[in-house]
Every structure is written in structure tokens, then in C-alpha cells.
Amino acid sequence: MSQSSTQVDRQKDLGPEEGGNFKTSVGVRHGWDRFFAVLVFAATLFGLAVLGVLLVDVGLQGVPAISWQFLTSMGSADAESAGLLPAILGSIWLLGIVLVVAVPLGIGAAIYLEEYANDTWINRIIEINISNLAGVPSIIYGLLGLGVFVYIFGFGRSILSGGLILSLLILPVIIIATREAVRAVPQSMREGAFALGATRWESIRYHVLPQALPGALTGTILALSRAIGETAPLIAIGVVPYTTFLPEDFFSRFTAMPIQIYNWAGEPEEEFEILAAAGIVVLMLVLLISNAGAIWLRNKFQRRN
Amino acid sequence: MAVETRGERGSGPDLWKRDSRSRKVRERVVKVVLTACAYLSILTTFGIVIILFGEAATFFQDVSILRFLTETEWTAGFAATPQDGEFGIIVLAWATIYSTIIACAVALPVGLGAAIYLSEYASTGMRRWLKPALEILAGVPTIVYGFFALTFVTPFLQSTLFEGIQIYNILSAGLVMGVMIIPTVASVSEDAIYAVPSGLREGAYALGATKREVATKVVVPAATSGIVATFVLGISRAVGETMIVAVAAGALAQLTVNPLESMQTMTAYIVQVTAGESPRGSLEYETIFAVGASLFLMTLVLNMVAYWFVRKFREVY
Numbered sequence: 001m002s003q004s005s006t007q008v009d010r011q012k013d014l015g016p017e018e019g020g021n022f023k024t025s026v027g028v029r030h031g032w033d034r035f036f037a038v039l040v041f042a043a044t045l046f047g048l049a050v051l052g053v054l055l056v057d058v059g060l061q062g063v064p065a066i067s068w069q070f071l072t073s074m075g076s077a078d079a080e081s082a083g084l085l086p087a088i089l090g091s092i093w094l095l096g097i098v099l100v101v102a103v104p105l106g107i108g109a110a111i112y113l114e115e116y117a118n119d120t121w122i123n124r125i126i127e128i129n130i131s132n133l134a135g136v137p138s139i140i141y142g143l144l145g146l147g148v149f150v151y152i153f154g155f156g157r158s159i160l161s162g163g164l165i166l167s168l169l170i171l172p173v174i175i176i177a178t179r180e181a182v183r184a185v186p187q188s189m190r191e192g193a194f195a196l197g198a199t200r201w202e203s204i205r206y207h208v209l210p211q212a213l214p215g216a217l218t219g220t221i222l223a224l225s226r227a228i229g230e231t232a233p234l235i236a237i238g239v240v241p242y243t244t245f246l247p248e249d250f251f252s253r254f255t256a257m258p259i260q261i262y263n264w265a266g267e268p269e270e271e272f273e274i275l276a277a278a279g280i281v282v283l284m285l286v287l288l289i290s291n292a293g294a295i296w297l298r299n300k301f302q303r304r305n
Numbered sequence: 306m307a308v309e310t311r312g313e314r315g316s317g318p319d320l321w322k323r324d325s326r327s328r329k330v331r332e333r334v335v336k337v338v339l340t341a342c343a344y345l346s347i348l349t350t351f352g353i354v355i356i357l358f359g360e361a362a363t364f365f366q367d368v369s370i371l372r373f374l375t376e377t378e379w380t381a382g383f384a385a386t387p388q389d390g391e392f393g394i395i396v397l398a399w400a401t402i403y404s405t406i407i408a409c410a411v412a413l414p415v416g417l418g419a420a421i422y423l424s425e426y427a428s429t430g431m432r433r434w435l436k437p438a439l440e441i442l443a444g445v446p447t448i449v450y451g452f453f454a455l456t457f458v459t460p461f462l463q464s465t466l467f468e469g470i471q472i473y474n475i476l477s478a479g480l481v482m483g484v485m486i487i488p489t490v491a492s493v494s495e496d497a498i499y500a501v502p503s504g505l506r507e508g509a510y511a512l513g514a515t516k517r518e519v520a521t522k523v524v525v526p527a528a529t530s531g532i533v534a535t536f537v538l539g540i541s542r543a544v545g546e547t548m549i550v551a552v553a554a555g556a557l558a559q560l561t562v563n564p565l566e567s568m569q570t571m572t573a574y575i576v577q578v579t580a581g582e583s584p585r586g587s588l589e590y591e592t593i594f595a596v597g598a599s600l601f602l603m604t605l606v607l608n609m610v611a612y613w614f615v616r617k618f619r620e621v622y
Contacts, residue, residue, distance in 0.1 A: 029515050036517040037426060043418025044427075044435055047442050047487040054445070054453045061456075108342030116336060117343070128612065130346050135538070135608035136601065137545025139572050140353060142579065143597045147356035151585055168349050175346070199328060201335045222444070229446025232547035232572070236579040258448045258548075265452045265552055273456055280449050291444055295437065 062277030075242035079271035084279055086243040087260035091228055093247050094256055097163025098227050103220055106174030114182040115204055134172035141169045142236020150237050157238040160250035165233045170223040177219020181212040214297055221294040225287050231258035257283045357601055360594030368392045379558040381592045394599055396560050400568035404479040404550055405543040411483025412539050416490025424498040425520045443488040451552030454481035473555025473567040482549050490539045497531020498524055534614030541607035547572035571600045
């Protein structure tokens, strides 16, 4: 109520600051209006224009450099023969670890918070904590992983440490997306299940989850594509300048696509800059495919409702 | 709407289940497992706090907090012993703040403008296309932005505006960071603006206001707390942003106001040291945790402020 009274006060601002609230210069005001409309439209297009320039710039440099040899060669100090294979496989390994670790944990936490948690202080803390974790800079997760996974748990600078760091990093994103999807399931679905004698878990397992799945899946895919592109937390557990081996097990040292791009971008020679651009093209293609998949799922889901 | 049925069960009497003990046990086990998943997030926060502040405490035994806060140079990379070097966090913090200011100078006005357009001006069709398109900007990995700042924006600025710009400089990094943050600002601001009740707009129109006057003098002020929250979120993103500054702003820890020169932010320092794999226990290893703890505190305060504003804005409408 108090809010609406302040709104009324603010409407006084509509008039000129001095004199009455009556304005006569309609022409000038309409001129400003047209100018403002163009301005905000330009603001909307600005970001997209930069994105366009970025894609063209990187594409022009990178696409010609992509060859079968580039995709299937090991890393090398020599730009001629350097390839992306260890980085591609490293990224796939990391993605596999994140899938196994972060997705079930995230969905589990989301179900707990939506379906089980009462409004107690500890649950409120968990909620605030999750939204806070989502805002922690990714490099901080890298330091956490360096201290905990690399040294305390003794996993070393391995692909397992990297995968666990990325899992913790995207966990809040998965939780937040899944919670929204679970919350969107109508209450009547649960009540119907309860009325037929289902337990809480049965109502979730057979009624809530199937309904919430497309939404949760969309959020999860977006979170996974974020994990694929993350660089800083992986650098925090160490960088191999160039990798001439493929990851063999969880304790292998590794490289990943964004790390490899970082390495190449840091080299002064132009040949490496081209390699970095080529790596970016491959990375962006992977992200494009996964994001298109997520959007397709979301549209399919929205149509059904 | 299709209702899921228990496909794996048969029909008829099989559907009925006795309220057995195993069913109750399963309920309890499931609840414990799900609860554990949720509590893991608390554990993560504890882990961050203990690791960061634990290692930072070791560092502050060698280098006093007073030195950390008052010295005006950062030479940790060259220091063999704590007495040799200078450890003024202000050098790195200034670079972080400076790049954040540049980024916000781009992202806040542009993002707010885009939010106003999307909410007040765009047709439903335009909105359906432009919003996801803007979200693509947020999905581009930051390493890609870093590469773009280094190999396109800097040479571009050099050939047009600033001949004397260095290869590594805070200006390009900050500008590109601003572009990266636009969707964060635009998307959440748009939600806040969209949530303003249409009665306010209609009242203003009835009083003879033009569309711009309604947007800037009624709608935006009514959405202020939501917009401020977005701004704080955007600032927090800029403070924590790592790869753009690490790639494009270089690794020269210096205190300067010239945006055409290289500066090292807190995040870029951590990247530089960790990429070199400093051994555990070395002075350099400890510095990154002291820097990391400072960074964590900065973003924590910003996120708390944003969270508070978001809560406030949700309560109103």
C-alpha cells in the first residue's frame, strides 16, 4: 500500500520541475520520443552486432585452419603439426564426470528443496547458500579444487580433479533450473497420486519427475555447455603447455578445449593465433549444437503445455 | 495433458500394493539421500571458506595484513622471502575495480536500454527472437571473449583511436567484458521492468505522457530495486571475470590510471600463478589464496546486496 502512494508521488515528475504540470511543446516531446526509441533499439542490437563481428572475425581466421589433421593430431610445440585431439578427448572425459556427478546430485538437491524441505532456518540457509554459490567466481572453485581435490584428497592435477571442480561449479545452476521445472508441476498431480495411495517418493518418481523432466533437462544441458566452455577453474589446477598423450584413466594429466585455446592464444606467433581461432570454432560448434538441443527441448515442452 | 502411468506394472490387481515395511524403508532412504544432496551445497561453501581463509592465514603469518592492505606495489612473483617483496593488494584490486568500471560503463546503459526496448517497445514476435539471441552472448565462453579482445579489439583501437595502446591493456578487456555482461543486465532488468503493473503505465498515458516519458519516468523508477539488483549482479560478474582479463589485460601488476596500459587484476594474478603450478607451501602458492579470499569477500558482499534487492523487488509486486 505504501508503495502505491510513492508511485503517485513519482507521477508528479511527469511535469516540468518548475511551473505547472502542463506541457505545451508536444513537437519537442515527440522528437525526444522518436530519438529514445531508436536509442533503446540500438542498445538491443549493439550486443548482437558485437557477437556478429566476433563470429566473423574468429570464423575467417579459424575455419580455413580446420582440417582432419588438426582434429586428430596430438599437441605440439610446432604450430604446423599441433592438433586438438587430446583437448577434445579431455573435454569429453570432463563432461562424462560432470554428467555422472553433478546431474544426479543437482536433481536430488532440487527435489529435496521443492518436495521435502519445510520452511526451517537450515533450509532457508541452503537456499541462500545455493544462490550465493551461483555467484562465486569460477576461479574460486579452481582454488577450492586445488586445495581439496589436488592436495587433501590426493587426486593430483588429474582429469578427476578437473571434473569434480566443474561439477561443483555447475551444481547450483542445475539445482536452480530443476527447481523451477519441479515447481511448475501442478499441485493437483501430487494430490491425485496421494489420493490413490502413493507415497511421497512414488508421487515424485512417477508423476512429478516425468512432468518436470523436459524443463530440468533444458537447464541441465545449458549448465553442461557452461562446463564445456569453462577455462579458469581448470587452469587453477595447472596447465600442461602441450599434451602429447591422451587421457587414459581418472588420474591422467589432461588438457581440454578451452585450456588449449588459452595456451595457443598466449603464444606470440601468428600461427598459434590461427590455431586458437580454429579451436574456438570447434568449441563454438559444440556449444551451438548443445544449446540448439536445449532450445528445441524447451520449445517442445512449451508447446505441450 | 498426458498423465504418466506406471507403464512397467500390469493391470488389475497388480496396481494395488500393500503398505509394506520395505516401502516405508525406501521412503526414508530416499529422503536421506535427497537431503544429503542438498546439504552438499553447504559443504561446498564450508570448503571454499576453510581452504581460502586457511591458506590465507598462513600467508598472513609471513606478511602482515597491514602490509597487505597498505603497500602500494605487488612484486610477489619476484620475492624469495616475505621480506623481499611488496604485497599491496591495492595494486591488483585497483585493476579489478578499473576493469569493472569500464565494463559497467558499457554494460549498464546498454543493458538497461535493451531491457527497456524488450519490455516496452518490442512486439511479441521481436521479443521472442531477440531475447534468446541476447542470451547467446551470455553463453559464449569467456576465453573466446578474451581472444576477441586481444586479437580484434586491441588492434582495432590501435588503428582508429589510440595509436599508443599496448598489446595488453585494460581498456579492451574492460570493453569486451562489458559486452559479455549486457545479457545479464538486460535479462534480469527486463523481468523487473516487465513486472511493473500496467495500471501505472495506463495512468501515466491518461495524464498525457508520451511513451518515453512513461518508460523513463514511471516504469523505470517503479522497477528501481530490481534494476539496482541487476546492476550489482553485473558488477559482481565483472569483478569475478577471469579469462578476458587474463588473456587481454596482461600480467603487469602496476598501479596506474592509464587504460591503454597493461594491468593485472586479482583473477588474472591467480591464473598466472596457478598456470605455472607453484608448489604447495611456497610463498607464491599462499599469495593466491590471500588474493582469492579477498576476491571471494568482494563478490560475496556484492551478491548479498543483489540478493537483498531482488527479495525486496519480489515483495513489492
